[in-house]
Amino acid sequence: MDKEKIFVTRSSMPSYEEYIEAIKPLWDSHWLTNMGKYHQELEKNLREYLDVPWLSLMVNGHMALELTIQAMGFPEGAEVITTPFTFISTTHAIVRNHLKPVFCDVKPEDGTIDETKIEELITERTAAILPVHVYGNVCNVEEIQRIADKYGLKVIYDAAHAFGVSFKGKGIGSYGDASVFSFHATKVFHTIEGGAVAFPDAKLYDKLYNLKNFGIRGEELVTAVGANGKMNEFCAIMGLCNLDHVEESVAQRKALCEEYEKGLRDVSGIRLFEIKQEVKRNYGYFPILIEDAYPLSRDELYERLKEQQIYTRKYFYPLTSDQACFKNKYRDVGLGDARRLAKQVLALPVYEGLWVDNVSEIAKIICAY
Numbered sequence: 001m002d003k004e005k006i007f008v009t010r011s012s013m014p015s016y017e018e019y020i021e022a023i024k025p026l027w028d029s030h031w032l033t034n035m036g037k038y039h040q041e042l043e044k045n046l047r048e049y050l051d052v053p054w055l056s057l058m059v060n061g062h063m064a065l066e067l068t069i070q071a072m073g074f075p076e077g078a079e080v081i082t083t084p085f086t087f088i089s090t091t092h093a094i095v096r097n098h099l100k101p102v103f104c105d106v107k108p109e110d111g112t113i114d115e116t117k118i119e120e121l122i123t124e125r126t127a128a129i130l131p132v133h134v135y136g137n138v139c140n141v142e143e144i145q146r147i148a149d150k151y152g153l154k155v156i157y158d159a160a161h162a163f164g165v166s167f168k169g170k171g172i173g174s175y176g177d178a179s180v181f182s183f184h185a186t187k188v189f190h191t192i193e194g195g196a197v198a199f200p201d202a203k204l205y206d207k208l209y210n211l212k213n214f215g216i217r218g219e220e221l222v223t224a225v226g227a228n229g230k231m232n233e234f235c236a237i238m239g240l241c242n243l244d245h246v247e248e249s250v251a252q253r254k255a256l257c258e259e260y261e262k263g264l265r266d267v268s269g270i271r272l273f274e275i276k277q278e279v280k281r282n283y284g285y286f287p288i289l290i291e292d293a294y295p296l297s298r299d300e301l302y303e304r305l306k307e308q309q310i311y312t313r314k315y316f317y318p319l320t321s322d323q324a325c326f327k328n329k330y331r332d333v334g335l336g337d338a339r340r341l342a343k344q345v346l347a348l349p350v351y352e353g354l355w356v357d358n359v360s361e362i363a364k365i366i367c368a369y
């Protein structure tokens with residue numbers, strides 16, 4: 001018999017019965033989208049769960065990023081300091097807003113923006129800093145805020161990986177001017193496709209509401225060049241169901257990550273990212289770094305695992321700044337650490353429904369070389 005394939009991730013789902021029961025009322029109301037009852041309910045529940053002052057639900061994480069940047073009203077061509085060690089969406093959202101990404105290096109210990117290198121990138125055209133809580137690793141939010149305050153810059157976090165993460169007892173979405181979450185099917189919490197923006201300024205709620213609804217202000221009045229960023233009711237209900245189980249799901253992931261940590265912590269040439277003190281994690285990813293002391297290169301290990309039906313991901317490789325659509329378009333200075341991480345990183349399988357035994361087997365295979 002063929003060995004069962006293990007993929008890097010698999011979507012969590014409520015039971016079929018639970019979801020079917022929950023969507024039944026839609027056949028009475030016929031209200032399927034446009035900020036319906038379930039949209040409102042999920043927005044309220046997420047605001048509480050994520051422990052954030054304000055929250056706007058969106059059709060997906062990418063649109064949430066684009067509309068948040070748009071809502072800030074930066075002048076065309078302004079510069080946004082960000083990192084290239086992320087999913088392509090982060091950089092696309094900046095460029096699609098007619099702004100210029102300025103890539104900052106990341107820290108080897110956790111892959112987040114190197115806050116000590118931000119100030120040297122600031123010019124009179126800099127409008128914002130857009131760091132990424134990559135793999136749910138928390139950026140140095142305090143130092144980033146200090147720099148932003150000193151130069152009058154906005155801070156928008158790509159918190160797509162950081163659902164439910166908290167730092168110093170506060171929801172991660174309560175730092176900065178806005179934090180964008182993704183509820184894509186592969187994320188820790190999902191609404192099939194979906195996302196949200198969390199923010200402290202009540203005025204942003206109305207702006208985002210307007211922008212996600214085409215900029216429409218009245219039956220005969222459109223005041224902004226908006227988009228369609230609305231989450232539909234089927235997705236909102238999937239979110240309500242999944243939110244009921246998210247703690248359970250995170251607990252399962254925690255057990256898997258701890259098994260990996262146990263098995264891989266002391267392997268020569270395998271390095272794990274450092275987790276800051278005072279962080280409550282969501283265990284969304286398990287990235288490892290393959291260093292020179294390991295007998296195989298990252299790419300070789302990726303291939304060997306694949307031969308054994310274990311599908312890992314080079315997540316994130318290449319850097320977004322090295323992708324065909326951006327290469328040689330923007331200043332590329334001092335991205336040494338980001339480039340090294342991109343060459344060393346390998347995300348191992350972790351998802352609800354994977355067994356601890358699967359994880360110990362994967363760890364054993366990695367140890368055996």
Ligand SMILES: *Cc1c(COP(=O)(O)O)cnc(C)c1O
Pocket residue numbers: 060061062063086087089090132158160161181182183184193194195
């Ligand atoms: C998933 C993801 C996004 C985009 O979210 P979608 O919901 O898929 O549109 C943005 N940034 C990062 C870092 C992501 O991982």
